[in-house]
Amino acid sequence: MIHTIRHPRQHGFTLLEVLSVCALIAILAWLILPTLGAAKKEANRAKCATNLRQIGLALQLYTQDHNGNFPPTTHTTGSRHMEESWIYGLATYLDNIDEVRVCPADPAPRQEKIRSRKATSYSLNELVFDREEYRNIYRLPRPTRTLLAVILSENRSPSTGWDHVHCSLWSSWQNIINDVEVDRHRVGSRASDRLSGSANYLYADGHVANLPARELKKLSSSGINPGDVPL
Numbered sequence: 001m002i003h004t005i006r007h008p009r010q011h012g013f014t015l016l017e018v019l020s021v022c023a024l025i026a027i028l029a030w031l032i033l034p035t036l037g038a039a040k041k042e043a044n045r046a047k048c049a050t051n052l053r054q055i056g057l058a059l060q061l062y063t064q065d066h067n068g069n070f071p072p073t074t075h076t077t078g079s080r081h082m083e084e085s086w087i088y089g090l091a092t093y094l095d096n097i098d099e100v101r102v103c104p105a106d107p108a109p110r111q112e113k114i115r116s117r118k119a120t121s122y123s124l125n126e127l128v129f130d131r132e133e134y135r136n137i138y139r140l141p142r143p144t145r146t147l148l149a150v151i152l153s154e155n156r157s158p159s160t161g162w163d164h165v166h167c168s169l170w171s172s173w174q175n176i177i178n179d180v181e182v183d184r185h186r187v188g189s190r191a192s193d194r195l196s197g198s199a200n201y202l203y204a205d206g207h208v209a210n211l212p213a214r215e216l217k218k219l220s221s222s223g224i225n226p227g228d229v230p231l
């Protein structure tokens, strides 16, 4: 008796099929990942601007309650306020200080340090907050063009001591990028020239501007100190 041997049809995938699927996945990832990166960047940039707007509003309310005077920084008060950043002076005017004081685009380990050290991602302009003649909102000649706060550079350790930056030294681009994360809102890592990206800036009338690093550098190159108090 002859038995016919039925060869079961082989199941599974051929190497070619597996490779095709892998290639397809790689192409999709290549198409989607930059879009996700850009979407995250936009979300962080918007959230950071919201933080700064709330800080701006809190500053307005604070000054109204203090005869126009701005809150003190560690520069003006020395070690007395070193245990927590200037921003804690605004706590009663902010809904959620722990949300507002951290830029969502700061790297996670840095955010962790900022939270635990009672610091903030946002640093104040020394030329306003630490100068007797301008430490009062009513004495600023041009609030719409007066810079109040920036995003502190990753070159600076997040600490209560860096609650203000020394804008009086911003005569060079190098000194500006030592103090300000001018490309905080970017996709990917820092470019070596620091020009691929933007940062948010708070002004004394409460408005927040998103300035590309390239534009800020242009200002700086033309001899303008963006931290100066315009007359």
Ligand SMILES: [Zn+2]
Pocket: 075, 126, 164, 166
């Ligand atoms: Zn100082």
